[in-house]
Amino acid sequence: MYFFSKIDAVAGGAEFYQKIVWIPQAGIDFEFVLNGLTLAFALLITGTGVLVFLFSHAYMKSYKNLGIFYFYLFTFGAAMLGLVLSGNLIQLFVFWELTSFLSFLLISFFHEKEASRSAAFQSLFITGIGGLVMLAGIVLLGSVVGSYSVSQWVEHASLIKAHRFYLPGLLLIFVGVFTKSAQFPFHFWLPGAMQAPTPVSAYLHSATMVKAGVFLLALLNPILGGSPEWTYILTLTGAITMFLGAYFAITQIDIKAVLAYTTISSLGVLVMLLGIDTVLSIKAAVLFLYVHAFYKATMFMVAGYIDKKTGTRDLNELGGLIKSMPVTFFIVLLALLSMAGLPPMLGFLGKELIYEAKVQSPLIAPYVLVLGVAGNALMVAVALFLLFKIFLGKPNRSLPQSCKDDWAFVIGPALLAFLSLFFGIFPGLLGKTIIEPALNNIIPISYPVKLKIWHGFNTVFFLSLFTVAVGTSLFLLIYKSEKVLRIWRVANHKFFTIKLVDVFDHILSGFLAFSARKTKLIQHGYHRYYILTIFVLTSLFLWYQVYITIGWDLDNVFTLKPFYVSGLVVIMILSTIFSVLSKSRITTIITMGVTGYGLALLFMYYSAIDLAITQIIVETLILVMFVLILQRLPLFAKLSSKASRLRDLLIALSFGTVMTVLALKSINVDFNHPISDYIINNSYSKAFGKNVVNVILVDFRAFDTLGEVVVLVVAALGVFVLLKTRKT
């Protein structure tokens, strides 16, 4: 309703803008823009949203977890709205990823089914990676302009176009667009997404989310458009997608699959039109946006309704439903006529405009035209096929006919189908209010929009006639003899042996296997080798550094100490050697303890009493615990081979020497004002303590102590968990 009320103002040329500053240093703010283009999309999102909610009320009645479902759906609508109203490209990216994520949640709503889960994962993976690639492109081009705000980009459009980052940025953004809007070769996730509940398919995968890429293209057209790269890449990809989608749609069996492939085709049309980049083609694109939303959402909802009523969506089983669902038949008739592009539906106008755009497009008219006609002919055939197969013909007696007829099922599709008809007859309303302002935002020149049904007997009209003729004859061929369709299906299957879906799965599992192998190599689980790697690399780096920076001269470092100190050091060194060479475990541990106690005595000589006390107690506790552990080890030790002992000796010597040298060298490195002066001077006056060490621990550097205590706690918990949860 809100957006509806803004139509007049926006049509008059006004533009609404609101900015919330977020991270100014990075140029990321929340900017909300309401202009012609964004309003067109916003109306679409909110309008179809309301109808889908109504529809899902009836459709999802029998399922559990409905609260979460509506939460997801609603959040998705909000995210999509945020996307189209974004004025800042990073903000747009955030919403982009949000919609991908919510699409994932919604597709996997029936999460008990394996197919649902894998389809959802596939869609998330592809659109997610596309999104990241797109972010790279945005950042790249943003660095040229110096901001991520769209208005800034528009101002500096010529700067961007001439810069050497233009092509890479363009390509990166294109990847994002192609993954989101299911363009070839990233289109294969969309048919998989049909695992979602039908209201989700109607909302996300026909009217809104997949159009996000198209929206981005329209938004960026005034900035990046107009260059040959833009035109060629988009037109080519769009045309291929358009044709492929329509081609694969015919041979599908599930109604939703047919609709998915035709959606892919329509998205291809939109991309192609934006690529052609003339006034006519953009006009056609905006119109087609609405045309497609109208009939596709209708068809999805009807497909869901049929599924609820008859229990199946299989085209081979359905038939003759006109008798039991007459109203639905009428609705579907309107929608499919629009899809086929027949008057007086809005679809007819759409198709005419598209043909006109193609005919008048400068460079690439011939192949675009051919593909276009072929694609449209296929769409006509599909439309007629769906209509006749589902509703006409002999009814299938074996299908259950449930009697409950909920009006909520029907009202949404009915309204949309009616709009197709209404705007087909009175197109001016749509043109003036929505299409014109949107057009003005996409192309930087004002252009009045006049839409009418009858353009006269010109080339376009004959093209349309030709298309309908071909389409109808194709349909007759398939409908009359079932064999043709079956042969076609088999031919497709045989011909297209390399299915992109399988390629994707292959790449994914290959990557996972590679990661597993690499992880096993580096994270092998052997503590010994971890330590070895650390020691070797550290000593190498330190040796290198010492060699380059400080050099080897070691004068002025050695001073003579009293005999008891040197005696102590000699004892320590001897006990270390003894512990390495001894063959008994207890002896090793106890002689290592001698080193520890000796260290404590050295601390005392240098008046570090706190350190000494702590060292003595910790050494005692460690000795006790080591002796405890000893009980668990086997009685007879398996001594390692001579070679590995030699290797260990070398590594230990190297590491020890380099640390010694470093320690000796650090005596000579002096700083200007050692912080110890400050601490000693202020320890009593500011911190009321005479024990400087303790004051540092609990006052001056208390935050570090906090961290250390937490580390101790984590270590203790780790020991507890690891030892208690062992399998004995």
Place this chain on the structure above:
Amino acid sequence: MKSVILQIATKYIKWLLVTFALIALLRGHNSPGGGFIGGLLVGLSVVFHSFTYYGAECVKRSLKIQPEAYIASGLLLILLSTLPGLLLKQSFMAGIWISVPMPLLGDFKIGTPFLFDIGVFMAVIGVTLLFFFTLNSIVRWK
């Protein structure tokens, strides 16, 4: 091999050690000592007791407060000691001192660093005891 003399003496030596620990904690700010040392001494006393007396499981069960509770209360005290700074609008962990006049000893200054130290004391007790009891529980005494 259990020595009866040591067993009886342990009952008192253990409390001596704990007293030493408390003294270390209280005088830490002005003389050698402090929270870490105090906590380690208490841990040491429990280890000593369990080796000479009835074994670690018994000691663990007889402890009125389990090591995990010591850890938790220690961390809580540390957290509490950081808050007065925020409440009095200074920075996080600012040292706030108040002066308590005691009858014979003159002015006695206590403050948040002291509370912090007590927190460290409790946490280290808990950590040491947890280490020791866990390691002990996987040992099979022959």
